[in-house]
Amino acid sequence: AHHVSIERARVRKDSSTKKLINEAIMNNDFLKKLDPQHMREMVDCMYERIYTEGQLVIQEGEPGNYLYVLADGLLEVMQNGKLLGEMRPRTAFGELAILYNCKRTATVKAVSQAHIWALDRQTFQSIMMKSTQATQEEY
Numbered sequence: 001a002h003h004v005s006i007e008r009a010r011v012r013k014d015s016s017t018k019k020l021i022n023e024a025i026m027n028n029d030f031l032k033k034l035d036p037q038h039m040r041e042m043v044d045c046m047y048e049r050i051y052t053e054g055q056l057v058i059q060e061g062e063p064g065n066y067l068y069v070l071a072d073g074l075l076e077v078m079q080n081g082k083l084l085g086e087m088r089p090r091t092a093f094g095e096l097a098i099l100y101n102c103k104r105t106a107t108v109k110a111v112s113q114a115h116i117w118a119l120d121r122q123t124f125q126s127i128m129m130k131s132t133q134a135t136q137e138e139y
């Protein structure tokens with residue numbers, strides 16, 4: 001077997017930030033099914049990004065390379081130019097393109113300045129791969 005070691009960058013976070021990201025993951029129907037060890041690694045590797053009012057976080061139809069958690073601010077979700085709803089803090093989003101390798105299903109726009117935690121696809125995949133390896137090594 002050929003082992004590729006990817007150095008994952010951990011970003012220090014205080015306990016209230018970790019709690020917020022964890023709650024957002026557990027509020028998401030898809031992400032809450034992940035292994036707890038994977039969730040901890042995801043939380044550790046997320047890094048903060050600030051979006052300004054009016055900026056697009058996600059554009060419908062594009063390939064998706066990040067998974068996000070909204071920490072502060074307000075976002076709106078649109079599909080075919082139609083407003084689907086709003087997102088408030090403690091919401092994880094952008095999981096569909098990452099988990100199912102599909103195009104972005106909706107546009108997400110910052111209605112106010114927004115603090116968002118992001119995780120890139122390579123880091124997500126390397127976290128998911130690690131346990132597959134660990135599980136195989138047990139047998």
Ligand code: CMP
Pocket residue numbers: 058064077084085092093094095096097098103104105106107108
């Ligand atoms: P993704 O398709 O990767 O990118 C757009 C994201 O918007 C999607 O993942 C979901 O996280 C989110 N999303 C899609 N449809 C809705 C909806 N109807 N209401 C709220 N969020 C949505």
